[in-house]
Amino acid sequence: MKITQISVFLENRKGRLFDVCSLLGDNNINIRALTIAETESFGVLRIVVDNSDVAVKLLKDSGFVANLTDVVAVEVGDKPGGLASVLKVFADNDVNIEYMYGFVEKFSDKALLVFRFADTDLAQQILAKNDIKVVTEKEIEGL
Amino acid sequence: MDIPYWNKEIETADRATIEKIQLERLGKTLSCALRSPFYKRMLGEAGISSGDGIKSLDDLRRIPFTTKDDLRKSFPKGLLSVDMQEVVRIHSSSGTTGIPTVIYFSMEDVKNWTDLVARCIFSTGATSKDVFQNMMTYGLFTGGLGLHYGAEAVGMTIIPIGGGNTKRQIKVMKDFHTTVLHITPSYLLHIHSRLGDVGISRDELTISKAFVGAEPHSENTRLKIEELLGIDAYNSYGLSELNGPGVAFECVYKKDMHVWEDAYIVEIIDPETGEVIEDGREGEVVLTNLIRHATPILRYRTRDLAFLHPEKCECGRTHRRMSRILGRTDDMLIINGVNVFPSQIEEKIMQIPEVGTNYQIYVDKKGSLDRLTVKVEIYPKLFMGEASQLDALKNKIKEELRSSIVINAVIELHEPGALPVSEGKAQRVVDQRSKL
Numbered sequence: 019m020k021i022t023q024i025s026v027f028l029e030n031r032k033g034r035l036f037d038v039c040s041l042l043g044d045n046n047i048n049i050r051a052l053t054i055a056e057t058e059s060f061g062v063l064r065i066v067v068d069n070s071d072v073a074v075k076l077l078k079d080s081g082f083v084a085n086l087t088d089v090v091a092v093e094v095g096d097k098p099g100g101l102a103s104v105l106k107v108f109a110d111n112d113v114n115i116e117y118m119y120g121f122v123e124k125f126s127d128k129a130l131l132v133f134r135f136a137d138t139d140l141a142q143q144i145l146a147k148n149d150i151k152v153v154t155e156k157e158i159e160g161l
Numbered sequence: 162m163d164i165p166y167w168n169k170e171i172e173t174a175d176r177a178t179i180e181k182i183q184l185e186r187l188g189k190t191l192s193c194a195l196r197s198p199f200y201k202r203m204l205g206e207a208g209i210s211s212g213d214g215i216k217s218l219d220d221l222r223r224i225p226f227t228t229k230d231d232l233r234k235s236f237p238k239g240l241l242s243v244d245m246q247e248v249v250r251i252h253s254s255s256g257t258t259g260i261p262t263v264i265y266f267s268m269e270d271v272k273n274w275t276d277l278v279a280r281c282i283f284s285t286g287a288t289s290k291d292v293f294q295n296m297m298t299y300g301l302f303t304g305g306l307g308l309h310y311g312a313e314a315v316g317m318t319i320i321p322i323g324g325g326n327t328k329r330q331i332k333v334m335k336d337f338h339t340t341v342l343h344i345t346p347s348y349l350l351h352i353h354s355r356l357g358d359v360g361i362s363r364d365e366l367t368i369s370k371a372f373v374g375a376e377p378h379s380e381n382t383r384l385k386i387e388e389l390l391g392i393d394a395y396n397s398y399g400l401s402e403l404n405g406p407g408v409a410f411e412c413v414y415k416k417d418m419h420v421w422e423d424a425y426i427v428e429i430i431d432p433e434t435g436e437v438i439e440d441g442r443e444g445e446v447v448l449t450n451l452i453r454h455a456t457p458i459l460r461y462r463t464r465d466l467a468f469l470h471p472e473k474c475e476c477g478r479t480h481r482r483m484s485r486i487l488g489r490t491d492d493m494l495i496i497n498g499v500n501v502f503p504s505q506i507e508e509k510i511m512q513i514p515e516v517g518t519n520y521q522i523y524v525d526k527k528g529s530l531d532r533l534t535v536k537v538e539i540y541p542k543l544f545m546g547e548a549s550q551l552d553a554l555k556n557k558i559k560e561e562l563r564s565s566i567v568i569n570a571v572i573e574l575h576e577p578g579a580l581p582v583s584e585g586k587a588q589r590v591v592d593q594r595s596k597l
Binding site: 023025027029031055056057059060061062064078081082083084085086087116 | 539541544545546547548551552555573574575576577578579
C-alpha cells in the first residue's frame with residue numbers, strides 16, 4: 019500500500035522550516051515522520067502527515083512549493099537488526115531505494131520505515147512475498 | 162623622457178597631414194564599402210555612389226551611423242566587401258539574441274592591424290627584449306590574437322598562454338622571467354592576491370609592465386595595480402568591430418589613450434541627438450575604420466561613453482587622447498572582461514520550463530574578481546519533490562549560461578515571490594560594484 023509524502027521546497031532562508039511547521043501546527047496537522055534533503059543552497063522537506071490532502075492544499079495556498087510523492091511505509095520490530103533485515107530482502111531482489119527515513123511508533127514496539135523506491139510496484143510485490151508488514155494510509159492517520 | 166615611436170612620422174604628423182591621410186583613406190574605404198550589400202544600400206540612400214562622393218571630412222556626417230543591430234542583421238555576409246577567398250581571418254562575438262556579429266580580415270587588413278598594435282606596444286617602451294605573457298583569451302575573441310601579432314612584430318618573446326589557471330600563470334611568470342602582461346585589471350589584482358598561495362613572492366617575478374583592458378576601470382584601480390605590483394599599467398581600448406585591441410593606447414605618460422587618427426576617424430556624439438560634440442565633452446564614441454577593407458565599418462556607434470582631450474600630450478604625438486571609458490549607453494555588463502547583455506541571460510533562462518517568470522541578475526565582487534549571480538524563482542507546478550531534480554535544474558541553468566555567455570554564474574533557486582517584483586527593467590539587474 020502506498021502512502022503519501024509531501025515534499026516542500028525550502029529556500030535557504032532563515033525561518034523557512036519554522037514557517038512550514040508552524041503553519042501545519044496552527045492548522046492541527048500532525049507530522050508523523052520527517053526528513054530534510056539538503057544541498058548547498060536549498061532543502062527539500064519530506065513529511066508524512068496524518069492528513070495529506072488538507073496539508074498539501076494548505077501549504078500550496080500559503081505560497082509554498084509542495085507536491086505529493088508515493089512512498090511505502092514498512093513496519094518492523096523496534097530492535098537492533100530491524101532495518102537490516104528489510105534491506106537484505108531488497109538487496110537480494112534488486113529493489114532500488116532512492117531514499118528512506120525512519121521513526122518509532124508511540125504505542126507499540128514497532129518502528130516505521132518510510133521508503134521511496136525507484137520501482138514502487140516491484141517493491142510492494144517483494145514486500146508482500148516476504149511477509150513484511152506495510153502500513154496503510156488509514157493506519158498512518160490513526161497512529 | 163626618451164619617447165619611443167614605432168612610426169614617428171605618422172605619430173607626430175601635423176593635423177593637416179593627418180586629415181589629408183584620413184580623407185584619402187576614407188575615399189578608399191567608401192569604395193570598398195560600396196561592394197558590400199549593406200553599405201551599398203545605406204550609402205545609396207545617402208546619395209553616395211562612389212569613393213569620390215565625399216569631398217571633405219565634414220561630409221562624413223552625411224553617412225548614417227552603423228549600429229550593433231545592423232551588424233547582427235547583416236550576419237553573415239552583409240558587410241563583406243571582398244571575395245571570401247581573400248579573407249584570411251574571421252573573428253566573431255556572441256550576440257544578444259544568439260545572432261553573432263562577424264568581422265572578416267584580408268591579408269592586408271591583418272597586416273595593418275598588426276602594425277597598429279605594434280605601434281601601441283612600442284609606445285609604452287616595450288621592446289624586443291621583453292618577455293610577453295598574453296593572458297587574454299585566444300580564439301574568436303580579438304584580444305588574444307590581436308596583441309599576439311603586434312607583439313611578434315615588435316619582436317617580443319611571446320608566451321601565448323591565454324586566460325585562466327592562476328597557479329600556472331604565476332609559475333610561468335617566474336620560470337620564463339615575464340616582463341610584460343596583457344590582462345584585465347581585475348584578474349591582475351586577483352593574481353596579486355594569490356601569490357602567497359602559490360608560494361612565489363613578488364620579488365621573484367620580473368614584471369615591469371601590464372597592458373590592461375577589456376573592462377572599464379577607474380584611475381584609482383590603475384594606481385592600485387601599479388602600487389601593489391610595482392609596475393606601469395597602460396590602458397588599452399579596442400573592440401572587434403574596429404579590429405580589436407589597437408584602437409587607442411596609452412603612451413609612457415599614461416595620461417589617457419591616443420586614438421590612432423591615421424587609422425580611425427573618431428567622433429564623440431550626443432547619444433540622444435546624434436550631434437557631433439566638441440572635444441572635452443563626454444559623449445558616445447563613434448569610430449570609422451580607415452584601414453580595413455574586407456569588412457569596412459563607417460561611423461560605428463560603440464555605445465561607450467568617453468571624451469577627447471583637446472590638449473596635446475607631452476609625448477609630442479598629434480593623435481588625440483581619449484579618456485578612459487566612463488560608461489555605456491546601453492545595459493551591457495562587463496564581467497571579468499567578458500561582455501554580456503542581461504537580455505542574453507533572460508533569453509536562456511526563460512527557455513527552461515522549470516524556471517518561473519521572475520529572476521534577478523546580481524553582480525558583485527568576490528575579492529578582486531567580478532561575480533555574476535543569477536537568481537531564479539522555480540515554477541511550482543514542475544516541482545517533482547526531489548532534491549536531485551532541483552540540483553539538476555541548477556546545473557542545467559549554469560551550463561546553459563556558460564555555453565552561451567561564456568561566464569560561470571552562481572545560480573540561486575528561490576521560491577515564487579521571494580525575489581523583488583520587477584517594474585520594468587530597472588530591478589532585473591543589481592550591480593553592487595562601485596561606480597567608476
